[in-house]
Amino acid sequence: MTQNDKRPEEKADKERSTIGNRIARYSRVSTAMAGLGARMVGEKYLGIDIKRDDHARKLTESLGNLKGPLMKVGQILATIPEALPPEYAEDFQQLQSNAPPMGWSFVRRRMKAELGADWESKFKSFEKEAAAAASLGQVHKAVTHDGQNIACKLQYPDMQSAIEADLNQLKMIFSIYGKYDSSIETGEIHAELSERLREELDYTLEAKYEKVYAYMLRDEPNVHVPKIIDELSTPRLLCSTWLDGDKILNFKDAPLEQRNEIAMNMFRAWYVPLYYYGMIHGDPHLGNYSVRPDNSINLMDFGCVRIFPAKFVGAVIDLYHSLERNDIDLSVHAYETWGFKNVTKDQIEILNQWARFLYGPILDDKVRPIGEVTNGVYGREIAESVHTKLKEMNAGIAVPREFVFMDRAALGLGSVFLHLKAEINWHTIFNEMIDGFDVDVLAKRQKEALDMFEIKNGAP
Numbered sequence: 297m298t299q300n301d302k303r304p305e306e307k308a309d310k311e312r313s314t315i316g317n318r319i320a321r322y323s324r325v326s327t328a329m330a331g332l333g334a335r336m337v338g339e340k341y342l343g344i345d346i347k348r349d350d351h352a353r354k355l356t357e358s359l360g361n362l363k364g365p366l367m368k369v370g371q372i373l374a375t376i377p378e379a380l381p382p383e384y385a386e387d388f389q390q391l392q393s394n395a396p397p398m399g400w401s402f403v404r405r406r407m408k409a410e411l412g413a414d415w416e417s418k419f420k421s422f423e424k425e426a427a428a429a430a431s432l433g434q435v436h437k438a439v440t441h442d443g444q445n446i447a448c449k450l451q452y453p454d455m456q457s458a459i460e461a462d463l464n465q466l467k468m469i470f471s472i473y474g475k476y477d478s479s480i481e482t483g484e485i486h487a488e489l490s491e492r493l494r495e496e497l498d499y500t501l502e503a504k505y506e507k508v509y510a511y512m513l514r515d516e517p518n519v520h521v522p523k524i525i526d527e528l529s530t531p532r533l534l535c536s537t538w539l540d541g542d543k544i545l546n547f548k549d550a551p552l553e554q555r556n557e558i559a560m561n562m563f564r565a566w567y568v569p570l571y572y573y574g575m576i577h578g579d580p581h582l583g584n585y586s587v588r589p590d591n592s593i594n595l596m597d598f599g600c601v602r603i604f605p606a607k608f609v610g611a612v613i614d615l616y617h618s619l620e621r622n623d624i625d626l627s628v629h630a631y632e633t634w635g636f637k638n639v640t641k642d643q644i645e646i647l648n649q650w651a652r653f654l655y656g657p658i659l660d661d662k663v664r665p666i667g668e669v670t671n672g673v674y675g676r677e678i679a680e681s682v683h684t685k686l687k688e689m690n691a692g693i694a695v696p697r698e699f700v701f702m703d704r705a706a707l708g709l710g711s712v713f714l715h716l717k718a719e720i721n722w723h724t725i726f727n728e729m730i731d732g733f734d735v736d737v738l739a740k741r742q743k744e745a746l747d748m749f750e751i752k753n754g755a756p
Contacts, residue, residue, distance in 0.1 A: 397426035397434045398452065406450045410533040418528065422448070428583065432496055432599070437538060445538035446525055455497055463490050488697035492578065496599040499534040501751075505598040506536065508749045509577070512569045518561040518592040519568075539594040541586025548715055554591060559718035561593040563725065566709055571613075571729050574604045574742045578701035580708030602701045603746070603753055606739035607633055612702075613730055619648065619655055627651075635696040646685045654706050657722035666713035666722070 403424070407415040416422060419438045426434040433451040440446060452458075467486055495501055503524045510521040522536035529535050547558055562585070569575045577584075578600040586594045611633035618626035627644050639647070652659070657666050746753050 397429035400424050402453070403436065403450060406453075406533065407448075410450075410530045411528065430583070438535075440525070440528075446528070446535050447522065447538045448528070449499070449534040449536075451497065451499065451532040459493050459497065463493065484695060484697040485700055488700040492600050492602070492701065498531060499529065500531045502534060502599045503529055503536075504749045504751050505601040508575070508745055508751060509569065509595070509598060509601075511745060511748065512573050512575070513565065513595075516564055516568060518590075519565040520588070520592060520594045522594075522596060539586065539596065541588050541594045544582060544585060544587055544712065545715060547587060548717070552717075552719065555716040556718050556720055557591045558587055558593070559713050559716050559720060560725070561591065562709065562712055565593050565595050566705060567729060570604075571609065571733065572738065572741060573745055574606055574609050574738055576602050576604070576701065576705050578602045578705060580705050580712065582712070600701070602698070603742070603751075604698060604702075606735045606742065608698055609738060610733070610735040613733055615651055616655055616658065616726075616730075619652055620659060634698065649681065649685075654703075658726040659723065661721065661723040663719050663721045665717060665719050666710050 403426075407422075411418060418441075420441050420443070422438040423436050425436075427437045427447070428435045432455055433449050436448045436450065438446050438448050463486070503526070506521060506524055510523070513519045513521060520539055522539055525535040525537070544558065547555060550558075565585070566577060566580065569577070577595065577598065579597060581597075584595070584597045586596075588594065611630040614626055614633070615630035617623070618630060624641060624644065627648055628639075628641065631639055631644055631647065636647075653667075657664065743753070
C-alpha cells in the first residue's frame, strides 16, 4: 500500500475547496485586486489621474505578502506583453518567490497528515527552518537513513480554495481590462493560467513531470534533474534528491567563456525537451535552477510543464523560416496552425514585429548578445509598439492559450542570458537543434515518453 492510499479521508476534507474558504479568500484579496480595475475604469471614463506608479507599488506589496496563486499569477502576467498596463507589469516582475515561510507547527501538521504520526522516524534528520518558500509551498532539507540529502516540498494548506478564489478575481480584472483595452482578448490567457495553476497543486503529477524530464535530458551531461523519492511523496508532499549549486546571478561577472558555457547549458535544458518532445518548463524563474562547479545546470521545480501538439512546435519552426525568407504566406500558415482565427495579413505583419524580436537572436548568423533591456523590462519597447498598432486597428486578437507559457519561457530565458551577458552565435546552435526536424517523429517520441510515465497528454 502506498502513502497515498493511507491518507485518511478527513485530511482531504480539510483541504477541499469549500464555499466558506473561498469567501474568506475573496475578502483577503479583493481589497488588493479590485482597486486595479476601478482605477483603470476611472482613468479611462472619468479622466482621473490614478498615479499608476504609486498604486502598482502598493498592489505589488499586497500580493507579495499574500501566499497562494495570485502572487504567482502576478509574476506570470508580468512576462506576457501588454496583459497588464506597463506600470503594473514592471512592478509585478519584482514579486519575490521566497515569501516568508510558515512555521514549524504547520510543518509538523503537514508531515503527520502525509506520512503518519511517526513521520520523523522516516528521516535521519529534518531541518525545522525552510530552505526556500514560494507561492504555493515551501521546501525543507532532510537526510534519509541511507545518508542521502533530499528536498521536501510541502504544499500550503487550503491552496485549492485559494486558487479558485484568486482565478475568479483575475477573471474580473481581465473583464474590466477588456473594456479598457480591447486590442488583445484575454479569455484564453485566463483559461491557460487556470489549468496550469490547478495542475501545480498535484504533486503526484509534478513527480511524473520530473521523471519525464530526467528521461528527456538523459543524454545531456550538463543538465541535472532531481530524482523523486516515491516512498516519501504524496499529492501534497514531494521529496526528491537535493542538488547543490550556486545562484546564477553569482556568475554575472565571471569570465565571458564561463558565462557562455552556462548560457549554452541553459539553452539546452529548455529547448531539447521542446524541439525533441514538444514539452517546455513553463517557469524560468531564477530560483528554479542553479550552477554546479563544472558550469553544468541543476533544473528544478516541475509544477508548471506545458505539453504542445507536435504541429504547434512545427509551426514555431515554420514561422522562423518565414521570417528568414520574408515569406508572408508561410507566416499565415504558422499563425493558422497555432489557432489564430480571422487574422488579416496586415495584422500578421504587426504580429511579426513581435516575432522578429523573439526570433532576432537566431535569425542573425553572428556572435551577439541576446538583446537589450528597455526600461528595466526585456521586450517592453517592442511590445508597447506592437500593442499600440493593434489597438489602432481595433484588432481584438485572441491569443491562443499555448502562447502564455511559450512567451513566458522565451522572455524568462532571454532575461537570464541578459544577466549573464552571454555572447553566442544563437543562429548556429538553433539550426543544429532543429536539423532534420519532423513533426511525425516528434509526435511519436512524445507519446512514447508520456506513456512511459503515465502522463495524460492534454495537448489537442
